[in-house]
Amino acid sequence: MKLKLRIWRQKNAADKGRMVTYEVDDISEDASFLEMLDVLNERLAVEGEEPVAFDHDCREGICGMCSLVINGQPHGPERNTTTCQLHMRKFKDGETIDIEPWRAKAFPVVKDLVVDRGAFDKIIEAGGYISASTGTAPDAHATPVPKADADKAFVAAECIGCGACVAACPNGSAALFMSAKISHLGLLPQGQPERDDRVVNMVRTHDDLDFGGCTNTGECTVACPKGIPLEFIGRMNKDWLSASGK
Amino acid sequence: MAIASIPSLYRSTVGKKAIMAVTGVLMVLWLIGHMVGNLKIFFGLEEFNGYAAWLRTLGAPALHEGWFLWVMRFGLLAAVVLHFSTAAELTVRAKRARPVKYQHRAKVNGSYAARTMRWGGVIILLFIVWHILDLTVGTVNPHGVHGEAYQNVVAGFAPDRWYITLFYVLAVVSLGFHLRHGLVSAVQTLGLKNPRQDKALNVIATGFAALITVGFLIVPISVTLGVVD
Structure with a gap:
């Protein structure tokens, strides 16, 4: 060619x-x-x-x-x-x-086509973790997780943090990335203790880093190499509204 | 679900969208009432003007004449100001978030309605200003007599003022597109969207947007075509 x-x-x-x-x-x-x-x-x-x-x-x-x-x-x-x-x-x-x-x-x-995606690390630092001590692999039945939740958490966990959602978004928003991380942890029992703080702190950090706001155009999910669905953004919005009022 | 506190709502990009969603829903509910009222013009002068006069007596005798309307107007003004200012802030933020533009921008995947929310919103805002001067205050209406709503509408959309009707058509079609994206967007923003019902929601949003568009356009077009005179 x-x-x-x-x-x-x-x-x-x-x-x-x-x-x-x-x-x-x-x-x-x-x-x-x-x-x-x-x-x-x-x-x-x-x-x-x-x-x-x-x-x-x-x-x-x-x-x-x-x-x-x-x-x-x-x-x-x-x-x-x-x-x-x-x-x-x-x-x-x-x-x-x-x-x-x-x-x-x-x-x-x-340089050239290389960009610094450290901003994503800062968003993760703000809440993309759990504080529960995980240690070695627990017994499979120690913490029951409904199958539907596990499946959905896996879909969210597919996010590889490449930043294509930000690149595609007409607003330069990282909502899809952030919502995938929030949903991935928030759907599982181990993610519950920090669930409210996580969404509030991650969204605040996202905004402070000068990402734009989501206006639901759906460009991100089309560009996403892992096909992360928009429903996680809705889930993040719901979590944020609920957590901000507490 | 607790309600997020007002300052945090206003600071956050997620909260700003929630403000847009709630004010948008309030305006949509009001629009339904406005449209139904407009359609009464097809029942003649007396019924239409009688309806307009009745609007001033809403809330009576607890409220003095016209008080309800003024409360509603201030409520609507607050909704428009909040809706517009948060949209403007998010627009400025979006521009700031991408200081260097793409040299090659592929055709966007989002819908026409989603792409035109901002300029469509500006068109609708300008239209609202004209519309109030035309049929509420009456300064730009050729008849413009207080209490004679029917005659004002008939004079305003007279056949020789077809360009006014055309402007109304453009504005209302913009409104229809705005609602098509806005309704679905509001549901998503408030975290109420169920992905299993996406199709149903899209159908409802398209149907509702079309209903509002036709419901509002039928009045000025009927006047211009001489069906109502």
């Missing part, structure tokens, strides 16, 4: 940044999107140019490191798929592909 890439290049946080056009040739249809960028970077290195910086780690779709807004869509055109699991056969030969970093004030660009 022959492709024209328009990639956001930015030397550092202070640099203004701009789109730079590159052409790549001989890309296999079976290559992943990141492997395609590897091919470009190898060539750039040989030519003595600075390779394009982008985040990646497991390349198995579970670590949450890869990002990239591809043709305006976080993680590209395929639903429920991270950038690392996206293959070049989803694109047409000769196509022009625009590649940009996540755009949010809370996610400042470090």
Whole structure:
């Protein structure tokens, strides 16, 4: 495949940044999107140019490191798929592909396509944990959990914290991420002691970090590589309204 | 469920949306009454003007004439101010949350109604100002006589003032879209949405938005077409 890439290049946080056009040739249809960028970077290195910086780690779709807004869509055109699991056969030969970093004030660009997602860590620090001592694995029947709750908690726990929801949201809100964490813990008995503090503190931290507010447009769930449903945001709202009144 | 305290409601993005949801619901309930009242125009001058006069006697004899209307007006004003100011704050916050725009923005997945909430809301607000000057105060109405609601409506939407009717049509259609997203959004914001009933909720919201749109448009259009005169 022959492709024209328009990639956001930015030397550092202070640099203004701009789109730079590159052409790549001989890309296999079976290559992943990141492997395609590897091919470009190898060539750039040989030519003595600075390779394009982008985040990646497991390349198995579970670590949450890869990002990239591809043709305006976080993680590209395929639903429920991270950038690392996206293959070049989803694109047409000769196509022009625009590649940009996540755009949010809370996610400042470090370099090129790499953004600092430390803001998510701060939200987790504010309440995304339980204080119950877990120790070694308890007996399976020690704390009964209804099957429906366990299933739902698992759906929420699928969130890999990649930030695609923020990148997709027209308001730059992290509501989907936050609500997945709140629901994941709030649905289980071990998460009950901090349930009220958790939602209040996480939402406050989210707001303080200059994320936007959720206006229920639903862009986040479409972009989410794990398909986290909007119902968790409703659950978070309910928890917040209830906790704030106590 | 306890009610969140007012300061925390106002500070938080979640609370701001709750304020929008509650004020929105109040305005929607009022709209239903307004629409039903409007439709009485099809029963003739006497019934319509009689209804308008009766509105001033609501709450009597406990309340003096017109007091109920003024209480309602202040309530509505408070709802509009809160709804608009929280929306404006969330808009400013959204702009601040993404200082650098995307070079390539894909076609958004959200509905047309969701995308146009902000500008649609501004259109509706401007319309409300005109509408009060037209049919409440009467300053921009060609008839504009207090107590003659029927004649004011007929004069206001006369065939040669078709452009006024067109403006009303645009505003009411904007309102319909605003309600389509707003109703579902309010349910979600208040944490009352049951994902198993998503389909039913969407159908109800679309049906209700369409009903309100048609219910309000039928009056000015009937006047302009000469069905009511």
